[in-house]
Amino acid sequence: MLVHSVFFWLRKGLAEEQRRAFQHGLESLKPIEAVQALYIGTPAATDGPIIDRSYSVALTVLFRDKAGHGAYEVHPLHKDFVRDFSSFWERIIIYDAE
DSSP states (O other), X not given: OEEEEEEEEEOTTOOHHHHHHHHHHHHTTTTOTTEEEEXXXXXXXXXXXXXXXXXXXXXXXXXXXXXXXXXXXXXXXXXXXXXXXXXXXXXXXXXXXX
């Protein structure tokens, strides 16, 4: 199993319509064959000295293996998402875990 966690810091000033479009863009990744599961969320209302709630949106995608992740990275739907929405974020961090 490979867990692909992506944290987005969206640009300030995005209109609500743009935020909805971004959400739909993330959801458009679900049909990619290599995706076992896909979760989208925003920071939970939890508190603690080491909890980072500074991001706007989190994406977690589960793959069976590294080959699945590799197929996802070059899939046209993923490339379209990056092309169409990269201007929406000011920062992005990705963590991959096996």
